[in-house]
Amino acid sequence: MLVIGLTGSIGMGKSTTARLFAEEGAAVHDADATVHALYGGPAAPLIEAAFPGTVRDGVVDRKELGTRVLGDAAALAKLESIVHPLVREAERAFLSRARDDGAAVAVLDIPLLFETGRDRDVDKVVVASAGAEEQRRRVMERPGMTDEIFKRVLARQTPDAEKRARADAVIDTGHGIERARAQVRAAIADFAGS
Numbered sequence: 001m002l003v004i005g006l007t008g009s010i011g012m013g014k015s016t017t018a019r020l021f022a023e024e025g026a027a028v029h030d031a032d033a034t035v036h037a038l039y040g041g042p043a044a045p046l047i048e049a050a051f052p053g054t055v056r057d058g059v060v061d062r063k064e065l066g067t068r069v070l071g072d073a074a075a076l077a078k079l080e081s082i083v084h085p086l087v088r089e090a091e092r093a094f095l096s097r098a099r100d101d102g103a104a105v106a107v108l109d110i111p112l113l114f115e116t117g118r119d120r121d122v123d124k125v126v127v128a129s130a131g132a133e134e135q136r137r138r139v140m141e142r143p144g145m146t147d148e149i150f151k152r153v154l155a156r157q158t159p160d161a162e163k164r165a166r167a168d169a170v171i172d173t174g175h176g177i178e179r180a181r182a183q184v185r186a187a188i189a190d191f192a193g194s
């Protein structure tokens with residue numbers, strides 16, 4: 001089974017690209033979605049203990065948690081030390097299931113793939129990317145997003161140019177779905193032949 005690590009900076013089209021891989025038959029695991037699911041279950045008591053007042057009715061309030069951690073490097077590091085081991089465990093279980101199911105291609109969608117050294121754990125790295133202007137436009141459309149938060153998230157992420165330079169394939173999400181789909185197909189064909 002070929003294991004692809006899919007990443008991209010905030011708003012660059014990772015989730016959309018992951019969906020395109022799924023439509024080509026790949027088994028796909030989404031780290032952000034796993035985090036969100038954990039916040040409604042097993043991680044909630046751990047988060048409440050570390051960041052009191054961020055859990056309501058047993059579910060982590062992500063907006064409140066984001067406000068607490070995105071401007072505070074030490075708080076974000078503490079949150080990541082709680083969350084990342086749980087996400088890695090979920091990824092291991094997913095890969096084992098995908099192997100048992102006979103999947104030819106598995107995709108791990110990991111926003112912090114390079115930042116956490118996970119690029120070393122996968123066979124190929126795919127980066128979703130669009131221009132900086134398009135990225136800003138997409139992210140600023142989101143409810144509650146501010147210039148300040150956007151800057152802080154970017155500061156924590158490996159720059160897009162470096163991500164692209166380190167990728168085995170880049171998917172351009174700035175020019176519509178069909179162009180991105182063709183590039184996803186080309187990447188799968190290229191990896192299958194190498």
Ligand SMILES: CC(C)(COP(=O)(O)OP(=O)(O)OC[C@H]1O[C@@H](n2cnc3c(N)ncnc32)[C@H](O)[C@@H]1O)[C@@H](O)C(=O)NCCC(=O)NCCS
Nearest residue numbers: 009010031032035062065066080083087111112153156157
């Ligand atoms: C800060 C939180 C509460 C904000 O939640 P929210 O629903 O608003 O955003 P969401 O989770 O969908 O993330 C959106 C994007 O933000 C960026 N992002 C998320 N976490 C981080 C982080 N620790 N460092 C840098 N960028 C991040 C990624 O590009 C991600 O795709 C949440 O992202 C979180 O709990 N992050 C810590 C866990 C983590 O590191 N997740 C990344 C994948 S394992």
Ligand SMILES: Nc1ncnc2c1ncn2[C@@H]1O[C@H](COP(=O)(O)OP(=O)(O)OP(=O)(O)O)[C@@H](O)[C@H]1O
Nearest residue numbers: 009010011012013014015016138173175176177180
């Ligand atoms: N190939 C594409 N063509 C047109 N629009 C796209 C394409 N890829 C992504 N988009 C649009 O860009 C926005 C952000 O995409 P998406 O949610 O996939 O990004 P993301 O990288 O997963 O974001 P985040 O880092 O915040 O999780 C969405 O509105 C989506 O519809």
